[in-house]
Amino acid sequence: MTAEIISVGTELLLGNVANTDARDISERLSELGINVYYHTVVGDNPERLTKAVEIAKDRADVIITTGGLGPTCDDLTKQVLAQAFGLRLYFDEKIAEVIRGYFEKSLHAVKMTENNLQQAYLPEGCTVFNNDWGTAPGCAFKAAGKHVLMLPGPPRECNAMFNACAEPYLRALSDDMIASHSIRVFGRGESSVEQKLRDIMNELTNPTLAPYAKEGEVLLRVTAKAKTAKEAEAMMEPVVNKVKAIIGDFVYGVDVGSLEETVFSLMCEKGLKLAVAESCTGGLFSKRVTDIPGASSMFLGGMTVYSTESKTKLPGVERALIEKEGAVSRAVAVAMAAGIREFLGADIGIGITGFAGPGGGNGLGAGSVFTALCDSGGSFVRELHLGSGRNRVRTMAVNHGLDMLRRRLTGLSTDFRPDM
């Protein structure tokens, strides 16, 4: 079964945004064993979209569209696809109710305008994909021997609806089942991981093993196609074990959400409370921990100490220490971790200080960061040189803070051994 992704939106053709929807859906389709042969991007133009659909009908079994489902007069994807496959649109009263309800719930923020109800028109006979993340519903239908699935354009909605609606729909199309495991790696780069696993990857056909570079980490996906889940599991298990043996304790989890979710689970399991003092990461550590619903069960809070004055509000972080050692130093990182732990009465304190760049870095250089952890057993610190790129440096600094926590909570050394 082959698929084509048609992304609809003039903003893509103007270069306002990259087509991350096509990337994300492609990654998921590859997990489902569906080959993607083409991506097409077309503007909010019914004639050109019609032509793109005609071409895709000839060369793909599954057409997945993203974008053009919204309330504006530019949003024509449903109309064009329905027409291309000879289907009428009907007004779905249930969906209209959902849309009205969406606006009623956010009564004080936005009033529903009538054009929003345009979103309730759907191709007759389709499977409706409810949108719990926005107002535009998606849908799927089979016509002329092809499966057509339509998803909204905003990446958050597109991804959530792929998982909730499109994936189950696509899974049901095949007798074979596809199962996969995600092995998450922090502390080794993609090329290093790939080099170590290249021979295994090349010799595997089912299951397959493929690396993906994620933000500051590597994801390895093992995917098996089989008649039953049990069979697939039996095929994947030795591969997962082999990868773990080769990559070692840089593997932080299998089928886990993220480093922060891994830390969250470990902290909750042990009933421990966390606090963080951040300088260069400016709240990003705290933000990532509190992305997790229920974070308050293990996270007390933190301070963004973006000035010397604010650093000295932490117990034990003295102006004299900052002046002697420098705001970006091993000693200040440790003092921040110990200080926030004491200030908020946490079991574990994290301190992060560094030069996110661009510019700054007196002597140490932009990208120099110290991450520290303090608990009842002592203080630990990493000195890092994370290169350039403000966002990347900040992301990696948070990852290292989380990795220290993960290692400390699982009895490993918090030291970081660079790849030589």
Added chain:
Amino acid sequence: MTAEIISVGTELLLGNVANTDARDISERLSELGINVYYHTVVGDNPERLTKAVEIAKDRADVIITTGGLGPTCDDLTKQVLAQAFGLRLYFDEKIAEVIRGYFEKSLHAVKMTENNLQQAYLPEGCTVFNNDWGTAPGCAFKAAGKHVLMLPGPPRECNAMFNACAEPYLRALSDDMIASHSIRVFGRGESSVEQKLRDIMNELTNPTLAPYAKEGEVLLRVTAKAKTAKEAEAMMEPVVNKVKAIIGDFVYGVDVGSLEETVFSLMCEKGLKLAVAESCTGGLFSKRVTDIPGASSMFLGGMTVYSTESKTKLPGVERALIEKEGAVSRAVAVAMAAGIREFLGADIGIGITGFAGPGGGNGLGAGSVFTALCDSGGSFVRELHLGSGRNRVRTMAVNHGLDMLRRRLTGLSTDFRPDM
């Protein structure tokens, strides 16, 4: 003149990377007044690439390919394009010398393998695009009334060669230029903005006016095509003014980066210092302000007060107040704003408390948020009901905090008037 971008690479179809080359080239083409009608992504497969080229020949005046110019046996773009346009490849001795020289200069003494010379084969009669950033040269030719340009896939090489080679080549083909302005709107949804501007949008052809939904806000782009920049400017000015008159003070800037950058500039201009106390947004406000390089010139820091205990560390935020009013209340939001202002000695304090959801919200409901601002002139607070979706609620809560600042700093009321 219309263009199509064909990006060649199986890694794009597997979802390993997003097609940033197409985004970057599209943005540049729109500046050059060349309309991009399609992007196509195809794998390293000569049959499917040939079909994609046949389609593009029928619907575009300019075809720009990215990727597939390298030394491996997968790299077939030049061969396929030359064949599709009936051109032979010739061996370019000068390019071969450049490639040999690249390896000789290479510090790590990488030995050149013979397959690298494959890159010296080019379509006869083409304009060669030298690659000073890697080994694979690009090229351009005109055949069958179409212009074909080939650029390498790695984004750094692709962008650099677009600027150095493709742009001068394309500029020479046209005498029109394109200019645009971005009008940023917060506090009104895309459909509401679109409804107000629909008549204007429909009657405009040059310049054009188009709305884009961004995360929690709306961007309106005015684009004009003219002989000179001055002429384009004169065409856009009345449209920008008309939009400002209709949307009013929900327009927070023209050609500005974001709400946080607008606030950053205003704070720096006035020499004021900011501090924030966050509950439900968990550090996101602080993170977004410190995304801006140089944020330390106006941002002192903040606290993420994710537990009652941590809230009471702020001066004036008493346990009794929290127990009486509730942690999510008008009174606690104001006390947090005043408390962090005093604690860090800031000119303006921001306090945010709410239920990000899912779950929680005793009585008030998930999505209920209070944002407060405190400065020497008093305290101001917004009560918001932001609906569902943890990330969305958090993003919107931060946007409202920034919007209060923007309004306060420009002499507007900080009240939020919902769209009724």
